[in-house]
């Protein structure tokens with residue numbers, strides 16, 4: 077399904093919050109070795125709300141996240157359903173409950189908003205699987221899992237040090253390690269809660285799994301899944317919005 081979006085463009089908000097060019101870097105994005113930029117973090121609730129603010133009423137309703145996704149979990153999730161997307165306490169948490177079409181629309185909005193204000197034209201998009209993997213891959217060969225810091229793709233044997241570790245620097249499903257809450261997050265975590273990887277990105281391993289340009293294919297694993305999804309060759313399928321699925325954008329010169 078395609079959405080036709082009419083923007084009202086609140087430029088002051090956009091410039092301050094999203095797309096200020098800083099030399100080689102764009103605010104909130106990191107230039108990769110392949111020459112494109114990618115968001116340092118998953119797109120947050122606050123960023124997604126700015127997108128909604130910039131839409132006409134009719135489009136805004138189409139783009140609202142589905143907060144009922146928290147009902148997919150067992151347990152007392154009513155507070156998450158009520159507060160997660162709207163409350164300022166969750167500003168810096170990854171947006172969830174969004175569909176593939178909504179994520180694509182967010183990227184299109186960023187493209188139009190950025191290009192309306194800058195001579196250097198960019199196209200924002202979801203990453204392809206290869207682009208995400210190229211940007212995410214860390215060839216980590218060390219032994220210190222604290223230094224490892226959520227380095228995606230290197231097939232680190234998470235189980236080897238589980239008996240001696242007191243802390244993990246990424247947000248997967250705790251029970252993998254036989255101890256509850258060992259990574260400090262039951263559900264999602266704030267996007268700056270854990271250290272960035274060696275390339276400067278946060279939460280490519282875990283937190284929320286991330287959509288790619290291929291509908292239904294998400295990478296990186298999530299708080300809902302085991303740590304094996306932090307390794308290359310593992311991916312997740314989805315067919316609807318979930319509380320473990322989000323996205324980040326890439327940007328390329330056009």
Ligand SMILES: [Ca+2]
Nearest residue numbers: 247248250261
């Ligand atoms: Ca966790």
Ligand SMILES: [Ca+2]
Nearest residue numbers: 279280282284
């Ligand atoms: Ca992630």
